[in-house]
Amino acid sequence: MSKPTSLVTTALGIAAFASLALTAGCGNKKTENKEAPGAAPAAAADSGGGGGGTPGVTATEIKIGQSIPYSGPASAYAMLGKGEAAYFQMVNDKGGINGRKIKFISLDDGYSPPKAVENVRKLVENEQVALIFNNVGTAHNAAVQKYLNDRKVPHLFVATGADRWGDPAHFPWTMGFQPSYRGEAKAYARYLLKEKPGGKLCVLFQNDDFGKEYLTGLKEGFGDQYDKIVVKTQSYEVTDPTIDSQVVSLQGAGCDALLTAATPKFAAQTIRKVGDLGWKPLHMMANVSISRTAVLAPAGLDKSTGLISAGYIKDINDPALANDPGLNEYRAFAKQYLQGLDLTDGTLEYAYGVAQTMVQVLTQCGNDLSRANIMKQAANLKNLQLAVIGPGIVINTSPNDFHPFQQLQFGRFNGNNFETFGEVIDSGS
Numbered sequence: 001m002s003k004p005t006s007l008v009t010t011a012l013g014i015a016a017f018a019s020l021a022l023t024a025g026c027g028n029k030k031t032e033n034k035e036a037p038g039a040a041p042a043a044a045a046d047s048g049g050g051g052g053g054t055p056g057v058t059a060t061e062i063k064i065g066q067s068i069p070y071s072g073p074a075s076a077y078a079m080l081g082k083g084e085a086a087y088f089q090m091v092n093d094k095g096g097i098n099g100r101k102i103k104f105i106s107l108d109d110g111y112s113p114p115k116a117v118e119n120v121r122k123l124v125e126n127e128q129v130a131l132i133f134n135n136v137g138t139a140h141n142a143a144v145q146k147y148l149n150d151r152k153v154p155h156l157f158v159a160t161g162a163d164r165w166g167d168p169a170h171f172p173w174t175m176g177f178q179p180s181y182r183g184e185a186k187a188y189a190r191y192l193l194k195e196k197p198g199g200k201l202c203v204l205f206q207n208d209d210f211g212k213e214y215l216t217g218l219k220e221g222f223g224d225q226y227d228k229i230v231v232k233t234q235s236y237e238v239t240d241p242t243i244d245s246q247v248v249s250l251q252g253a254g255c256d257a258l259l260t261a262a263t264p265k266f267a268a269q270t271i272r273k274v275g276d277l278g279w280k281p282l283h284m285m286a287n288v289s290i291s292r293t294a295v296l297a298p299a300g301l302d303k304s305t306g307l308i309s310a311g312y313i314k315d316i317n318d319p320a321l322a323n324d325p326g327l328n329e330y331r332a333f334a335k336q337y338l339q340g341l342d343l344t345d346g347t348l349e350y351a352y353g354v355a356q357t358m359v360q361v362l363t364q365c366g367n368d369l370s371r372a373n374i375m376k377q378a379a380n381l382k383n384l385q386l387a388v389i390g391p392g393i394v395i396n397t398s399p400n401d402f403h404p405f406q407q408l409q410f411g412r413f414n415g416n417n418f419e420t421f422g423e424v425i426d427s428g429s
Helices: 075-093 113-126 138-150 181-195 209-229 244-252 264-276 292-299 325-337 346-364 371-378
Strands: 011-013 061-068 101-108 131-133 201-206 230-236 257-261 282-285 308-311 407-413 418-426
Touching (some): 061 113, 075 264, 075 292, 113 138, 181 209, 181 257, 181 308, 201 244, 209 257, 257 264, 264 282, 264 292, 292 346, 325 346
Parallel strands (some): 061 101, 201 230, 201 257
Antiparallel strands (some): 407 418
């Protein structure tokens, strides 16, 4: 069921990014759209500006909807909704958008695609939200992608790295956020070829579109060497209680390198079991599961030491970043708005960054908060550098490029934090 907590489902205000403000004047009269499903955003029927016409937008309110797992096997991602709600509250407290507040409605889907469909339909048809923001899960977003595109509802900054979120030719109303899983996997393949030539790789992956994207990326990265290097793969279901048997099987294959493409609960189990077995492979972890709070600490910081991942978010636990201006901005926010939450959880940093990006898009909309213009501005982000994102990593989008982030930086966990190494790499190449 949904979680109507004060952080998540109450009306939240949002101020301008970089001290800019939107002007008021959008009404809430719904306009019937008789154009063909999937038409380009510029042709949307609700293209009116301050005069109104956009569902979920009035002179005093913008409704934003979301479906994420507050319960179930991926409940670690609940911190996304809490962090985003807190960010919107912060900017509202600074004055809002010329009196316009955001009502952020975030519902629990338990990491179930059918429940995500139910939630999104409720948000669009009953709550009349202007857009859907940062829904979690590859299968969960895939289940609503056609529905939202047919109805020309912005489906923005989805919390999954599948390549399909960057396909404006077929899905002009859907946009991703984080670097692609395939690109990340290709980076691991190239790293292994360079650092461990002749190495044998085992792969543990979630048996859905999320996990399979990593296999696709490895095949692209290794090319015709794939079958020689990847000696064994094991999958798991999100309903499995543990992955111990899979890890034992992979160890038995004689691998000296392991890639884990798992969500936090199963990532922590994998690290712990690898340590219990005394197995010491070169262990690479998908960057969606490197939270100190949700993964590394539960697995054991000692057992997590040496873990490698290719990420893009600054590690707040890194003493070298104690005086980083961007993280100091985040710390000041967290001190007031994230009380009671574990600030070592990188998921909260992600929430801060993606909420900051959403505000930038709304700011660029000016007085035109039509769904068409929201998509137009989302596809017009230029060299946007967020406070919590690593140096040299910026957001760029265009009408033909719906992959906001395409850069990664390798890091190795030292028992306390990830130490970055190497150059910033392009995950899209």
